[in-house]
Amino acid sequence: MAKQLRAQIDIQATPERVWQVLTDFGAYPQWNPFMTRADGTPHPGEHLTIRLQPVGGRAVTFRPTVLEATPGRELRWLGHLLVPGIFDGEHHFTIQPLGDGQVRLIQQEDFRGLLVPLLAASLDRRTLPAFQQLNQALKRRAEQPQP
Secondary structure, eight states: OEEEEEEEEEESSOHHHHHHHHHOGGGHHHHOSSEEEEESOOSTTOBOEEEEOOTTSOOEEEOOEEEEEETTTEEEEEEESSSTTTSEEEEEEEEEEEETTEEEEEEEEEEESTTHHHHHHHIIIIIHHHHHHHHHHHHHHHHSOOO
16 A cells, blocks of 8 residues: 655755755754755665654654755655565655745655555654644745844
């Protein structure tokens, strides 16, 4: 079975600024309510370490592999629960220029695996609201004047 979560937000900032905020993993504890910690380098083939805090849920740390990292456009990784095929998530951040210094950030995750049917309701109840919180927080940070 498969399941997809998707949340988007329009941000008054350049693609480069949104990318800068998104890939400054060291700053995540300062602003990111969902991915409360991230370590690693956003380059294809690299492993990241990400600590997730779903809304009303238990925090979890996982080590996804970066699949795509195109500055100002897309960051995508694939993570697994235990072993591939049990519960896999391919997470995407896509930055779409809208013109006039504005972009649309689309955050999406495609879930596959044996446990998806058992976890689908929790994904809707806890993970999707966390996506929305992250998007709002990223918008606030990207729209702040830079020092």
